Amino acid sequence: MSKYLLDKxxxxxxxxxxxxxxxxxxxxxxxxxxxxxxxxMLLNSHVGEKSTWLSFSEEERRALxxxxxxxxxxxxxxxxxxxxxxxxxxxxxHGPLEYQIAYARAMDHLHLPYPDIAT
Amino acid sequence: xxxxxAVIASTHHPFYYRASTSTGGDRPPFADExxxxxxxxxxxxxxxxxxxxxxVGSDHFHQLWLDNMPQFLVGKAPFFDANWYNExxxxxxxxxxxxxxxxxxAFILRSGLDAGFDLAFSNELRIDHSVTCPIIxxxxxxxxxxxxxxxxxxxxxxxxxSRFVALGRALRSMVEAWPSDKRVAIIGTGHxxxxxxxxxxxxxxxxxxxxxRKAVSWIANGDxxxxxAEVTLDSxxxxxxxxxxxxxxxLMMGVAGxxxxxxxxxxxxxxxxxxxxxxxYPSGGPS
Numbered sequence: 001m002s003k004y005l006l007d008k009x010x011x012x013x014x015x016x017x018x019x020x021x022x023x024x025x026x027x028x029x030x031x032x033x034x035x036x037x038x039x040x041m042l043l044n045s046h047v048g049e050k051s052t053w054l055s056f057s058e059e060e061r062r063a064l065x066x067x068x069x070x071x072x073x074x075x076x077x078x079x080x081x082x083x084x085x086x087x088x089x090x091x092x093x094h095g096p097l098e099y100q101i102a103y104a105r106a107m108d109h110l111h112l113p114y115p116d117i118a119t
Numbered sequence: 120x121x122x123x124x125a126v127i128a129s130t131h132h133p134f135y136y137r138a139s140t141s142t143g144g145d146r147p148p149f150a151d152e153x154x155x156x157x158x159x160x161x162x163x164x165x166x167x168x169x170x171x172x173x174x175v176g177s178d179h180f181h182q183l184w185l186d187n188m189p190q191f192l193v194g195k196a197p198f199f200d201a202n203w204y205n206e207x208x209x210x211x212x213x214x215x216x217x218x219x220x221x222x223x224x225a226f227i228l229r230s231g232l233d234a235g236f237d238l239a240f241s242n243e244l245r246i247d248h249s250v251t252c253p254i255i256x257x258x259x260x261x262x263x264x265x266x267x268x269x270x271x272x273x274x275x276x277x278x279x280x281s282r283f284v285a286l287g288r289a290l291r292s293m294v295e296a297w298p299s300d301k302r303v304a305i306i307g308t309g310h311x312x313x314x315x316x317x318x319x320x321x322x323x324x325x326x327x328x329x330x331x332r333k334a335v336s337w338i339a340n341g342d343x344x345x346x347x348a349e350v351t352l353d354s355x356x357x358x359x360x361x362x363x364x365x366x367x368x369x370l371m372m373g374v375a376g377x378x379x380x381x382x383x384x385x386x387x388x389x390x391x392x393x394x395x396x397x398x399x400y401p402s403g404g405p406s
Contacts, residue, residue: 004185011180014205043186069316079316079360080273081180088208097390100321107318114317114360118275119185 003076004119005054009034009064010072010081012043014088023067024089031056031064070106076115121223123294124302125167126399128338128371128381129160131176131252131308132392133210149389156387156396157256163383163398164257166405167304171220172258172265173227173294175287175307175367176249177272182241189239190278191286193231194246194267195224201246201254215251220264223297227266230293236286244269253308270370272309272363280350283366284343287373291401305374309367311335311393312358319359321391327358331393334365335386338397341379343372375399 013019013034023030040051056064063071067089072082083103091099135157138150181203183189201215224240231238246267254261268290271277287307294303311334312327319326337346346369355362375381376399383398 007185011184015181015203017204017208043184073316078180078274081316083316083320084205084209088205097321103316104318104320104322110318112356114356116275 002054002056002060003117005039005056006060006064006072006075006077007081007119008039008054010077010085012038014081014085020085020088023085027067028065031061035061069103070110073107073110074115076117078117121294121297121299122302123291123305123401124169124405125164125304126291126371126375126401127164127253127257127304127306128368128375128395128397129253129256129306129308130310130392130394130396131249132389132394133206133212133248133252135252136213136255137211149387153387153389153394156385156394160383160385160396160398161257161259164304164306167400168302168405169263169304170301171223171303172263173223173268173290173303173305174250174253174265175268175270175290175305175370176246176253177309177364177367178269179247179249179273181247182245183269183271185274188271188274189269190271191236192239192241192269193224193228194219194241194244194269195221195228196242196244197221199244199246199265199267201251203245203247206248210248212248212251212255215254215261217246217254217261218264220266222299223294223301223303224266226297227268227290227293230296231289234289234293236289249308253306257306270367272366277352277363277366279352280366280369281347283370284347284373287370288376290370291374291376305371307367307371307374309371310361310364311368311395313361313364313392314359315361317360323390324388325359325391325393327362328388328393330358330362331395334368335384335393335395338368338372338395339381339384341372341375341377341381343369343377346372371397376401
């Protein structure tokens, strides 16, 4: 389990307009590239100071590649990060609030306590 | 010494800017009532004639991140740029630049550290909608210097609710001890019940109207005892998964004082979440 790395993916993609579009249109390529090149980057430093130990589990990689927001929630990804990025990618294909409501309905089988989001 | 000209606690709804500025078919049916309530709320700050705004909010994973996460942070800089790309994208928020009051920030950092709060600080802080929403609603001319105080209501582990209250009490004392003739308004924003990214999000009301009713009563009456008796880090999961933002309201109850009723109370039941607005005049109220 690497909730921190899931969150790091969602965070770094969501704040970059180019990556948002790239992840929307080419999720498998984006996740593969990101895990190889970005997963170990310290966010305020250069490539020479990369970390050495961060990688996704199979389940996490699949959830990101399939853009499966329910699975990401169940894996403990921070719900605010997932929601914000997924609204950026998919709200445009729907009417007002339609996407946000459908996003919630896909999670109706989930009940308290929700998965722990502590990293 | 400085005067606490007003204490203001508010929700920070990022949709207000777009709702209030939209026209024609884009204008939501609730916009006019919302604008009227905000304008009345704004008048409570205007009447207090503040010189400086001490603003309590929370970074939403913009500048503060899990590789280096402070619990309480004070911004000390001559200027604060504001709002981020993803807030422009999702909420249509404008970019802003606010002046900072470095003298007050330095005083709060020094006195906070000496009072037992190990405050983090930032000398280059791009602030987000937790601070800019109340600027837009309460002081849209954005002409006053600010000191931002960020709290972690977002990334567990978080401080206990009682710690937020204690920091609020301390901030009040610190402002009152600031050797200045300025009038300081202390403004903080948080949430009532709120769900983001879970099954209860974007409902016709906030996810827990009963919690909202109790919360408004606690705040309006300054009922810290009742609030602290019920609210814990664990209990806040029940009203909605983003309800830990209520701890910033608890901080503001600490600023306002135990048992001190708000001089102004209003609320608005919207889809998704309830809006709530409170103002106290510690110095007896403006003439």
